[in-house]
Amino acid sequence: MLIKQLYTGCLSEAAYYIESKGEAAIIDPLRDVDAYLELASEHKTVIKYIFETHFHADFVSGHLDLAKITGAPIIYGPDTEANFPIHKAADGEIFKLGDITIEVLHTPGHTLESSCYLVRDESGKPHAIFTGDTLFVGDVGRPDLSSGNLSKEELASMMYDSLQHKIMPLPDNVIVYPAHGPGSSCGKNLGPNTYSTIADEKEGNYALKPQSREDFIKAVTDGLTAPPQYFPINAKINKEGYESLDDVLLNGLKALSIDEFKSWIKNEDVILLDTRNSSEFTEGFVPGSISIGLDGRFAEWAGSLLPFDKPIILVTEHGKEKESAVRLARVGFDKMRGYLDGGFEAWKKAGNPIDMIINVEADELAMDLPFDKNILVLDVRREPEFADGHVRNAVNIPVSDLTDPASMANIEDNQNVYVHCAGGYRSIIASSLLKRQGIHNLRNVVGGWNSIKQQEKIETEKEKSVLN
Numbered sequence: 001m002l003i004k005q006l007y008t009g010c011l012s013e014a015a016y017y018i019e020s021k022g023e024a025a026i027i028d029p030l031r032d033v034d035a036y037l038e039l040a041s042e043h044k045t046v047i048k049y050i051f052e053t054h055f056h057a058d059f060v061s062g063h064l065d066l067a068k069i070t071g072a073p074i075i076y077g078p079d080t081e082a083n084f085p086i087h088k089a090a091d092g093e094i095f096k097l098g099d100i101t102i103e104v105l106h107t108p109g110h111t112l113e114s115s116c117y118l119v120r121d122e123s124g125k126p127h128a129i130f131t132g133d134t135l136f137v138g139d140v141g142r143p144d145l146s147s148g149n150l151s152k153e154e155l156a157s158m159m160y161d162s163l164q165h166k167i168m169p170l171p172d173n174v175i176v177y178p179a180h181g182p183g184s185s186c187g188k189n190l191g192p193n194t195y196s197t198i199a200d201e202k203e204g205n206y207a208l209k210p211q212s213r214e215d216f217i218k219a220v221t222d223g224l225t226a227p228p229q230y231f232p233i234n235a236k237i238n239k240e241g242y243e244s245l246d247d248v249l250l251n252g253l254k255a256l257s258i259d260e261f262k263s264w265i266k267n268e269d270v271i272l273l274d275t276r277n278s279s280e281f282t283e284g285f286v287p288g289s290i291s292i293g294l295d296g297r298f299a300e301w302a303g304s305l306l307p308f309d310k311p312i313i314l315v316t317e318h319g320k321e322k323e324s325a326v327r328l329a330r331v332g333f334d335k336m337r338g339y340l341d342g343g344f345e346a347w348k349k350a351g352n353p354i355d356m357i358i359n360v361e362a363d364e365l366a367m368d369l370p371f372d373k374n375i376l377v378l379d380v381r382r383e384p385e386f387a388d389g390h391v392r393n394a395v396n397i398p399v400s401d402l403t404d405p406a407s408m409a410n411i412e413d414n415q416n417v418y419v420h421c422a423g424g425y426r427s428i429i430a431s432s433l434l435k436r437q438g439i440h441n442l443r444n445v446v447g448g449w450n451s452i453k454q455q456e457k458i459e460t461e462k463e464k465s466v467l468n
Contacts, residue, residue, distance in 0.1 A: 001100050001121060002043070003128060005177065006035055007194055010297050011059050011330065012184035014194055016130060016177060018119065020098025025049040027117060027130050028179050029062035031245055032326050036066060049095060050074045051102070053132025053179055054114040055238045057145050057231035058186055059299070060332045065245055077115025078106045083240045089115070105166045107134040109159020110141030112148060116166065128175040134159070135167055136178045138191030140207040144224055145231060152224070156217040163208060172199035183297070185228055225382075229400075230303030230331055237332050245329055252325040252336025256313070258350050261340045264313050271306055274315040275324040276344070278428035282357040282444060286315060286340075286347055291432040294320060294327070296425040303331040304400050305429070314339035357431045360443045362451035365418055366458045376415040380430040381422055381449065387463035391452060399426045402433040411439055420445035420452060
């Protein structure tokens, strides 16, 4: 038996390849399925099953394309209704894979159809469980991505039963393989590792501690932040179906001449997305571009900030065109219409207008603050980060709110705006969004809060009422 975790860091997502005696199964595949096909080819196996733990909200699954290529059935647990052919497994149903078996454990709570898959080894002993978003390392799946008309409290109550009756009775040495790791928005605070054991989760996971149903519901539902705006869109795509990735890339990877590119960007509804490293973007970019660099949590920020119903034109580093398009497709963007041939350098070389973002060091902010009465420090971190420490009198507008022009209504024309986040990635995104809205008198603080808090001359404070 072979189990291989295929982890995608920018989405904090884990897919799995399981193999026994020339047969393989894939669990929770991403939309780009080449890695699974290459593994099967390398190991000379046949992909026999495609298992889905639930309708994912944070990425588009590769179930349809993989099923079309391999002929393998797409398997979901009970209470699943989809707009494409699936095998709806019964609770406790067993699938044979070579010399091992895979048992379906229906575990509603994160969603109604959520199910885990228990692998028993060649001797029939429980070996590993693939928990999807039911159980993470140190956490459980959030119950507020509702299935049907159920409240988060009702789903949390279902999750309590699922954990108590399906997960807790398993042997302590069973390996836990979840669908997500640290950084995922599918839970509140996932641990640092991407796999665990039942024993370790009983010891360290707050949700598996002995507690009443009422205490569990409170623990799981308290402190939930709003999910990213693209979650319901992706869940719907996974349930209803989608266009083949090959077709998406056929349209998205068209090399556009400068004239063709200009023709596109004259259209007010087009999104001009620059995926270069943020440090390159600040030095020069096509006016009106939105910066979301491939060097960060690219797909997650794209899904959170960009509209899904408008065409996207790309500006990328040379050789990064396909990676940019694939990573956008992973979260459901199907309207890419091409990329600027030759990238920003071709645009600049042709004598076209450019824009740029001025970078300043934190010590320069420290020198300017006492003397410039028109300075506005704009902190674009999340509210809890801001509450835990910020520049005195700073204004907090999280990046995710900057797509709404109303959020910038209080920024005045005569103000000198100094933008920062924690380390620098989000502040470049924010600066590009501000410029797109016509706010150009701004500076990006290099190193963000991590550098600012080292400056003794900058007064900082915390929001104690929020933290308590």
